[in-house]
Amino acid sequence: MKIVYVKDTNALEFDKQNKQNTVFAKYFSPGCPACIAMESEWDDMCKDIDDKYNTDLILAQIDPTGMSKLEKTATYSDVDYVPSIVILKNGKKVAEYDGPKNKDNMIEFLLKGGYVKHKMKGGSKKSKRRKSKSKRRKRKNTRRNRKGSGTSNSKSAIDKRDKDDFNFVENERWLKPFLVALNNYFDTSHTITYMETQDFAIRSVDKVFRPKGFVTTPAWEYRADWIECPGKQSIEHYSNCRDSPGFGNRHVPSSRKFNPKYNNLKSGDVRLKNDLKLAKESYDYIKSMRAIDIMLKTPSSDYTRFSIEGDKSDVENKNFMIKLREIQSSQVKKDSYRALLEAYGYSKPVSIEDLREAQRETKKLMDETHDIIGDRLSEKESIAGGKKSRRKKRRKRKFSKKH
Numbered sequence: 001m002k003i004v005y006v007k008d009t010n011a012l013e014f015d016k017q018n019k020q021n022t023v024f025a026k027y028f029s030p031g032c033p034a035c036i037a038m039e040s041e042w043d044d045m046c047k048d049i050d051d052k053y054n055t056d057l058i059l060a061q062i063d064p065t066g067m068s069k070l071e072k073t074a075t076y077s078d079v080d081y082v083p084s085i086v087i088l089k090n091g092k093k094v095a096e097y098d099g100p101k102n103k104d105n106m107i108e109f110l111l112k113g114g115y116v117k118h119k120m121k122g123g124s125k126k127s128k129r130r131k132s133k134s135k136r137r138k139r140k141n142t143r144r145n146r147k148g149s150g151t152s153n154s155k156s157a158i159d160k161r162d163k164d165d166f167n168f169v170e171n172e173r174w175l176k177p178f179l180v181a182l183n184n185y186f187d188t189s190h191t192i193t194y195m196e197t198q199d200f201a202i203r204s205v206d207k208v209f210r211p212k213g214f215v216t217t218p219a220w221e222y223r224a225d226w227i228e229c230p231g232k233q234s235i236e237h238y239s240n241c242r243d244s245p246g247f248g249n250r251h252v253p254s255s256r257k258f259n260p261k262y263n264n265l266k267s268g269d270v271r272l273k274n275d276l277k278l279a280k281e282s283y284d285y286i287k288s289m290r291a292i293d294i295m296l297k298t299p300s301s302d303y304t305r306f307s308i309e310g311d312k313s314d315v316e317n318k319n320f321m322i323k324l325r326e327i328q329s330s331q332v333k334k335d336s337y338r339a340l341l342e343a344y345g346y347s348k349p350v351s352i353e354d355l356r357e358a359q360r361e362t363k364k365l366m367d368e369t370h371d372i373i374g375d376r377l378s379e380k381e382s383i384a385g386g387k388k389s390r391r392k393k394r395r396k397r398k399f400s401k402k403h
Contacts, residue, residue, distance in 0.1 A: 011069030030224030204282035212257035225253035
């Protein structure tokens with residue numbers, strides 16, 4: 001099995017490859033909402049086929065630049081709509097998938113067509129004996145290693161898990177302020193989705209960039225590159241990405257250039273400083289957004305994640321995730337991003353209107369209190385005045401009796 005992403009740079013090479021192997025091809029556009037919605041399902045399908053099935057299929061994603069290049073070749077590229085999912089043999093369309101765009105249905109379609117087969121379990125008695133012997137040897141070796149060194153299966157498991165899992169505690173420094181900006185952007189009654197968060201991050205980071213050169217790249221194209229470039233370990237063979245010296249040598253789309261007005265900012269440039277800070281936080285989010293989304297949406301995997309005792313950071317992240325799951329389960333209107341912000345201990349600042357309302361209520365209460373105190377004082381004065389008049393009368397009587 002082979003997974004390829006077909007663009008204008010490798011379309012001709014793909015045209016040669018598909019003559020030898022059957023291709024399960026998805027024709028898509030980065031700006032198409034339906035294409036974006038099925039992106040995670042396609043990725044999950046590729047992982048499942050790789051893990052559980054035997055096949056010589058090429059799983060291909062073909063973007064608009066790749067389609068335009070393939071028009072000059074014999075490979076099928078004349079699609080009426082996107083996303084279109086087809087089977088290609090020798091570059092010709094032999095079948096089209098028009099079912100639900102989810103992992104299970106697509107795999108079922110491939111199984112029925114005989115394009116993939118389940119991996120065989122077990123084997124002959126001899127092979128089973130060999131496997132059982134090799135297992136016994138491995139057990140003996142691991143026991144010896146444990147006695148000798150006191151390490152390390154658990155450590156390797158922790159290292160493997162750490163590569164896959166996102167640590168919310170370690171990344172609070174940039175993730176929390178990004179989520180605060182995201183929360184302030186949307187109305188409190190609105191439920192924030194994964195695609196809206198991705199869109200907000202791309203717009204925030206692209207705000208500090210401008211087109212490179214005189215050629216204006218279509219928005220859908222450089223937006224797709226913003227999704228891909230940050231996650232690349234190396235961009236040596238990836239022409240659509242480059243290092244940006246002005247943006248800390250981060251991987252950015254080749255068509256975008258860092259805006260020089262964000263260089264050498266002075267103390268008074270508060271707005272520009274905030275834009276640049278949010279751009280860096282948004283870049284970090286784009287880099288980790290799929291790992292974050294997996295952690296937010298897979299509470300069933302928490303037992304596996306935290307079954308191995310790790311260092312202090314692992315324990316802190318485990319406690320954080322327990323707190324996050326409690327908040328998520330108590331939410332009436334499910335909003336994972338606001339739940340995450342609440343788990344970080346964030347409470348929304350009081351607005352100016354709320355402060356004014358509180359001042360009005362306080363003034364009203366003080367006025368009522370003053371009125372009550374005034375009434376009580378006047379009552380006391382009247383009582384005291386009555387006592388004085390009675391005293392005067394008594395004195396007059398005594399004086400008249402004497403004289």
